[in-house]
Amino acid sequence: MRAYRIALIPGDGIGPEQMDATLKVLDAVQENLSLKLNYVFLEAGDRCLEKHGVALPEETVKAVMSADAALKGPVGETAADVIVRLRQLLDLYANVRPFKSYPGVPCLKPGIDFVVVRENTEGLYKGFEFRPSDDVAVSLRVITRRGSERIARYAFEEALRRGSKLKVTAVHKANVLKATCGLFAEVCRSVAKDYPQVSYEEMYVDAAAMRLIREPESFDVLVTTNMFGDILSDEAAELVGGLGLAPGANIGDRHALFEPVHGAAWDIAGKNVANPSSLILASKMMLEWLGSRRDDNVCLEAAITIEKALVEAFRKGYTTRDLGGNLSTSMMGSKVASLVREFATSR
Numbered sequence: 135m136r137a138y139r140i141a142l143i144p145g146d147g148i149g150p151e152q153m154d155a156t157l158k159v160l161d162a163v164q165e166n167l168s169l170k171l172n173y174v175f176l177e178a179g180d181r182c183l184e185k186h187g188v189a190l191p192e193e194t195v196k197a198v199m200s201a202d203a204a205l206k207g208p209v210g211e212t213a214a215d216v217i218v219r220l221r222q223l224l225d226l227y228a229n230v231r232p233f234k235s236y237p238g239v240p241c242l243k244p245g246i247d248f249v250v251v252r253e254n255t256e257g258l259y260k261g262f263e264f265r266p267s268d269d270v271a272v273s274l275r276v277i278t279r280r281g282s283e284r285i286a287r288y289a290f291e292e293a294l295r296r297g298s299k300l301k302v303t304a305v306h307k308a309n310v311l312k313a314t315c316g317l318f319a320e321v322c323r324s325v326a327k328d329y330p331q332v333s334y335e336e337m338y339v340d341a342a343a344m345r346l347i348r349e350p351e352s353f354d355v356l357v358t359t360n361m362f363g364d365i366l367s368d369e370a371a372e373l374v375g376g377l378g379l380a381p382g383a384n385i386g387d388r389h390a391l392f393e394p395v396h397g398a399a400w401d402i403a404g405k406n407v408a409n410p411s412s413l414i415l416a417s418k419m420m421l422e423w424l425g426s427r428r429d430d431n432v433c434l435e436a437a438i439t440i441e442k443a444l445v446e447a448f449r450k451g452y453t454t455r456d457l458g459g460n461l462s463t464s465m466m467g468s469k470v471a472s473l474v475r476e477f478a479t480s481r
C-alpha cells in the first residue's frame with residue numbers, strides 16, 4: 135500500500151468545519167482503496183497569529199516542504215502572510231482553478247468546463263508598493279519572461295492533460311499595459327508555437343470578463359497574470375454555483391498545495407452551514423496530482439471516486455444552504471463519504 139505524508143492546515147473561519155467534513159471523505163477513501171494518508175496538522179492564519187504572534191510559523195513552512203502534498207483551508211486577514219508567502223517560498227507558480235457545472239447545482243448554463251491557470255508568484259501581488267508622499271501611492275507590476283514562460287507551458291500542458299477542447303486563451307491587457315502585458319502576451323504566443331495541436335487565442339481581460347458570462351462553455355484553459363486570474367476566477371465561480379464549489383491548486387516543480395478559492399467567510403463561520411465541496415474538490419485535485427506525479431493509479435482512482443460521489447450527492451439533491459439545500463457542513467461530508475463507500479465497494 136502506498137502511503138503519503140499530507141500537511142493539513144485547517145485555517146480560519148469556515149476552514150476547520152470544511153476540513154472535518156473533508157477528512158470524513160478521505161477516511162472513506164482510505165477504508166476502501168489501498169491508500170494511506172498520514173496527516174500532519176499544522177497551524178497558520180489569524181488564530182495562529184493571535185495564539186503564537188506569527189501567522190505562518192517556521193515549523194509550518196518546514197512541514198509543508200517535507201510533506202508529499204498540502205491541503206489547506208481558507209485563512210482570514212492574514213492571507214497575504216500565509217498563502218501569498220507560501221506560494222513564493224515554495225515557488226508554487228501555477229494556480230489552477232477548475233470550474234464545472236454539475237447537474238443539480240444552480241448554474242448560469244450547463245456544459246461549463248474550463249480551468250483558469252493563473253500566474254501565482256509575480257504581477258501586482260508581488261507586493262512591491264510604496265507611498266512616496268501622503269497623496270501618492272505606487273504599486274509595481276513585475277512580469278518576467280521566465281515567469282510567463284513557465285505558466286504558459288503549464289497552461290498548454292494542462293490543455294493536453296484535459297484533452298477535451300484543446301484550446302488555450304491568454305488573457306491580458308497589452309493594448310494599455312504595453313510593457314508588462316506585452317511581454318506576457320509575446321511569451322504566450324511563442325510558447326503556443328510548440329503546441330500546434332492546441333488552438334491558441336488572446337483576449338483582453340475586459341472582453342474575457344464579458345465572454346465568461348456570455349459564452350462560458352467556449353473556454354477550455356485560460357492563462358493569465360496574477361491579479362487578473364484572481365478576479366476572473368471569483369467571477370467564474372459564480373457561473374457554476376458560487377465560491378462554495380470552487381477548489382484551487384497551487385503547483386510548483388517540487389511542491390503543491392491545495393485549497394478552496396474563497397476566503398474564511400467569517401459571516402457563516404462556526405454555524406455548520408458552509409459548503410465543504412470546495413475543500414473536498416481540492417482534496418480530489420491533490421490525489422489527482424499525487425497520482426500523476428507518482429504514477430499511482432490508486433490515487434487517480436480515489437480522485438475519480440470523490441468527484442463521482444460529490445456529483446451523485448448533488449444529483450440526489452444533497453446540498454448546503456448556499457446552493458438552496460438544507461444540509462449542514464458535517465452532514466454534507468457524511469453524505470459524500472457514504473457515497474464514496476458505495477462506489478468504492480461496487481467497483
Ligand code: ATP
Pocket residue numbers: 148209210213377378379395396397398399400401402407408409410412456
Ligand atoms: P477573501 O478576500 O479572503 O477572498 P472575501 O471577504 O472575499 O474573502 P470569502 O470568504 O471569499 O470573502 O467569501 C465571500 C462570501 O461567499 C462569504 O462571505 C460567504 O457568504 C460566501 N462563501 C464563501 N465560501 C463559502 C462556502 N464554502 N460555503 C458557503 N458560502 C461561502
